[in-house]
Amino acid sequence: MAWTEDRVATLTKLWAEGLSASQIAKELGEVTRNAVIGKVHRLGLSGRAKPSRPKRKTTKKAATGTTPAPKPRAPRTPSAPRTPEQIVAAAAVPAPPPLEAKKMSNGEFATILTITDHMCKWPIGDPSKSEFRFCGRKTEEDEPYCVAHSRVAYQPSRRRGSSSNTKAIGPNPTSRKRLR
DNA sequence: CCCTGATTCGC
């Protein structure tokens, strides 16, 4: 499968949205996550908000005794210093502070502990903070968000008029793991 | 062990 303009566009978009390489690979289909990562690098849009990339240790681990050191591949060269890519993926930033959450009937926001089905899982605040809450309003049957937040989360993208292209761009709620 | 991205290199 060749990297058509279309697929590259999707790849770029999904990558900017923060999807993992494997997720993107599944999304595109016909490609592996390695292919995705490879393409991402080739496109020069590597390194978005990567939490862990302290240092690339070129020093490969010393043979753990029993390692016969097959070394099928050519010796890894020291690798060129990573160029600080300055890809601006800001355009695809997930969710600006959307609607202000209303209070729940009992006067509290939904928390990670109180959130249940039929409650809007739109995050409010910084997930790393204890003040983090969910919107908590009533939602439709299997909707993760309330109607208001759903509109924000699922914005139709004007690409390819036909095919379903309503990609979720909202933040990832707690349990949004893709089924595998 | 699962996952993640990063890198290199044969094709």
Place this chain on the structure above:
DNA sequence: GCGAATCAGG
């Protein structure tokens, strides 16, 4: 240019 293999880390 592509992507498998591999690496390194969480």
